[in-house]
Each structure stands twice: as structure tokens, then as C-alpha cells.
Amino acid sequence: MQLVRGEKIDVAADTAKVDPMHQFAIEPLFGSDWTIAGYNIAFTNSALWMLIAGIALWIFMIGGMKREVVPGRWQMAVETMTGFIDDLLEANMGKEGRKYVPYVFTLFMFILFANLLGLIPLPLAMAGVHAFTFTSHFTVTGVLAIMTFAIVLVVGFWKHGLHFFSLFVPHGTPTLMIPLIFVIELISFLFRPFSLGLRLFVAMMSGHVLLEVLSSFVIDAANAGPGYGVLIGGPSFILMIAICALELLVAGIQAYVFALLTSLYINDAEHLH
């Protein structure tokens, strides 16, 4: 189960000069032979960017540790983010929401930083550092979604015991319909982690593929000749810039949606219906 650098990618690279999927390839940086219980835990570029996102988030949070009564800009920014999550949980869950602020805040900021850092463009790439968006891997988003789902289950059964199953029978369901509704609600409930994880993964991956495809248009058009370069490459480049702006928005929205759905699901577990 060892990773060989670029093993899979070379096959694809033969057919196209720019492979839009290459950016999602995971490459081990070191520790290729590290294993836990037979499983390889090499430190990959994905792990590196998780670490970078974590450190960036930690540096961001240090600005909020000044604890001044009259905050500066940085402290204000940190307090705005914590206040944002606090308000979100307060609005969806009420007073009980406050105890989930640490989890939802960490989740939201981690995803947000991962999404934004994954969009770091040209200057770093020129230096040979390619930003890696680990939120475009469903192994990562899936684990985050399962974590949220696990919290929902634990909180639900802890607080309500078997009564938690009444979540699947909405109020006012006719007795005859209860078995059917129960099954439908149960299935929709079990699909939550999938929709939660896949939504973020798909949104991040599609945006990055689109950017890569447009950039390949620019490069191919420029290589084909100056006329093609201006006619096709120019508009593609402008569109790329516009889509970069859109991706910044998507990065924020997807992190928000993840946090919002997490809070809604935990609310279900806290209050049932």
C-alpha cells in the first residue's frame, strides 16, 4: 500500500498536456513507510495542507487573544467569526447551541481555510508549490460529515434514549402511515452524512476542475498561435478571473453550509421535533 510519486498520473499525462485531475493527486512527501496496524500513514501533500490550514487558523486566532476592551482590527475579525458561529447556533438551536460552538467553529474555520488556501494561485505555483485542496477529497469531507453524524447520534441517544426514534415519525402522521413514513424518514436521515460530505467535495472539485480546464485553454490557445491566443486565450483568461472570484464565494458558502447543516442536524438531536 505504498504510494509511488506520480504513478497514476503519468498515464493520464500522455493523452493531454494539462490534466485537470492531476491537482487532486495525493503524493507522499515523506514517511512513505510509516504504518499503523498495517495501514500506510505517509505524510502527503494533503496532510501538509491540512497542517498549513491548521497553522494559518491558529495564527489567525492569536489575533483574538489580545483580549482588549477596545479591539483592534484583527481582534475584531476573530471576534466577528466567533460571534458569527455563536449567532448561527443561537438562531438554530437556542441556548443549548452554545456548547457546540467549539466544534462548529473549528469545523467551519478549518473548512473555510482549507477552501481558501486551496485557491492560492500563480505566485506560489511558479515557485513550484502547488496548493492542494484537501476538501476536494471525499475521504476528507466524508470523515468530517461522519464526525458530525456521530455527534448527532451520540447526542440524540444520550439525551432521548430510544425516544430518539420518534424523530422519524413527524407529528400528526396517521397511524396507518407510520411504518412507511418511518422508513422514508430513516433513509433520509441516513443519507445526511453522504449529502453533507459529497456537497462540499463536489463543489470544491468542480470549481478547481473548471479553473484548470480554462487555464489549459489559455495555454493551448497561446501555443497554437498569437491569433488563437488572443481570441480564445483572452476571454478564457478573463472568465478564469471571474470564476476565481466565484470560487472565493463558493469557498465561504460551502463552509457556511457545512456549519449550518451541522447545527441543524445537532438541533434535531437536541430537540427532536
Added chain:
Amino acid sequence: MPQIAQMSETFASQLFWLLLVFGILFFVIGKGMVPKVMDTVGLRDKQIADDLAAAQAARDAADAEEEAWRTRENANRASAQALVGEAKGKAQASTEARLAEVQAGLDARMAEAEARIAASRDAAASEIEAVAADAAKEIVSRFAGVNVDQTAALSAVKKAMAHG
């Protein structure tokens, strides 16, 4: 698609590093830093609320003070007014008393004067009668040679003067 192609070989690594990084972030940032930041915000909100409450209390106190001052001022004004009224009344009463006294004095003097006048008139009238009676007795004795006594002359004069 590397996400699927590399899944089996990278899943353990992804899971391990994600749980490690997220776990550290959760405890360091979520449990360590976020509550402090929120405490700061809460503290600030509380301080602002306290300051506002203190300002409101000071304002209420000032209002109450002003109200008290106003009632006190009104009471003072009313008592001053009463004092002025009382003084005025007293002055009026004393003036009236004095006027009445003076009037009484004047009346007395007038009555005395009138009495004096009446007395002197009566005296004058009786003097005139006496003179007239003497004159009448003289006249009668001269012209008729009859000696009339004093009382008869006097009664005759009185009769004549009464007739007018």
C-alpha cells in the same frame, strides 16, 4: 479521478492526518481559544451594558434631584408669597386701624367744635334776646312811659322772635 483511483492506498493516511490535525485544532482552538475570545466579547458587552445602566441611573438621579429642587423651589416661592401676603395684610390692617383712629379723633374734634359753635350760637341768641328785651323795655318806657318789668319784656321778645 485520483479521489477514487487513490482511495484505497491513501484513505488511512487521510483519515489519520485529518483526525490528528482536526483533533489538535478542536482542543487548542475550539476548546482553548474560542471560549476566551467569547469571554472577551461577553465581558465587553457586559461592561457596555453596565455603563449604560450607570448612565441611566445617573440620569434618573439627576431627574429626581431636579424634581426635588423644583418642589422645594415651589414651596419656597409659595411661603414667600404667603409671607408677602401676610405682611401686606398686616400693613393694610394697621393702616386701616390708624385711619380709623385718626377718623375717630377728627370726628370727636368736629363734634366738639360743632357743640362749641352751637353753644356760642345759643349764647349769642340769648344775649340777643336780653339785649332785645332791654331795648324793648327802654323803647316802651320812652314812648309809652310805661315801666315794663324785665320778665314781661323778655317773654314779649321771645314771642316776637318765635313769630319771626
